[in-house]
Amino acid sequence: MRNILLTIEYDGTNYAGWQVQPNGIAIQQVVETALASLLKETVRLHSSGRTDAGVHALAMPASFTTTRTIPLKAFTAGLNSFLPPDIAVREAIEVTPEFHPRREATEKHYRYSIHVSPNRAPLARLYSWHLRGPLDIDAMKRGAAYFAGEHDFAAFRATGCAAKTTVRVVNSVTISADGELLLIDVQGVGFLRNMVRIMAGTLVEIGLGRRSPESVRELLLSPARSAAGATAPAHGLTLVRVSFGCFNHLEKNP
Structure with missing residues (x-):
């Protein structure tokens, strides 16, 4: 099982915040949907925290685990092809299994x-x-x-x-x-x-x-x-x- 840490930049104007919620589209939801399209499996992102509706991010770290062995570049260029123009993965790092963005921040x-x-x-x-x-x-x-x-x-x-x-x-x-x-x-x-x-x-x-x-x-x-x-x-x-x-x-x- 691989633990992948993404650094995500986004314009929060059109979103209900980072965290998945019932009253609007969230950045987390959009990125998880893109990951599912790329990996052909359901994944859950774990971030260092959350941002409210309308708030932006230059570098939101979020990690997930996957069994897929695709190269890391697929989590930047490949994943970005599934994302809208106001959300982009700027970097992907494979980290140790115990790493969690919230605990390590x-x-x-x-x-x-x-x-x-x-x-x-x-x-x-x-x-x-x-x-x-x-x-x-x-x-x-x-x-x-x-x-x-x-x-x-x-x-x-x-x-x-x-x-x-x-x-x-x-x-x-x-x-x-x-x-x-x-x-x-x-x-x-x-x-x-x-x-x-x-x-x-x-x-x-x-x-x-x-x-x-x-x-x-x-x-x-x-x-x-x-x-x-x-x-x-x-x-x-x-x-x-x-x-x-x-x-x-x-x-x-x-």
Whole structure:
């Protein structure tokens, strides 16, 4: 039995999220269907986590097991021939049998993109949140600094989040400008449902002068979801990378 790890890039605009669900087409469902067409057998993908409806990914890792002995290149070029234009396998690696993306993940990197301009940009509309601005970036950076470390992020999770604990470790939050784009990069061990989007919404309120940078510290000390900022739109969020600890792969095909 082979254990294959795929790195998948997708535009989440037309999907109900990563995970298979009854109320819409999910990325996982589309990739599993493509794999079934390629392998002539049913397989189940196991990812490092999930993304919500409308969220994008540059590198979502997902693994599956198969008895088929086809070459690894079939899981890139071959599988991509069965996938729609907004989903693609960028890399395939054969990993050891015990490897699981969720258990082995050591850090996840998300990026929230904001288009700051008085005018709309049609080519940016699917991948960034348009705000007319201006935003006080220095104040946003001061607020972002409070997120680093281990905290109770209860104020930054969606209603209905089923996580057993709201304590999470955020390694860093950085804010940078790229032309009219303002990028909020968040790296951490794991995240609650909508956590990064609520963090982004709170930082935007700081940038607009509607709350102080110090309010982030207060939210982390006395968490209440109603006191935090609004949930930023899903289409501005992208999963950039998932990092793993040391693990063995048997063969690799880019």
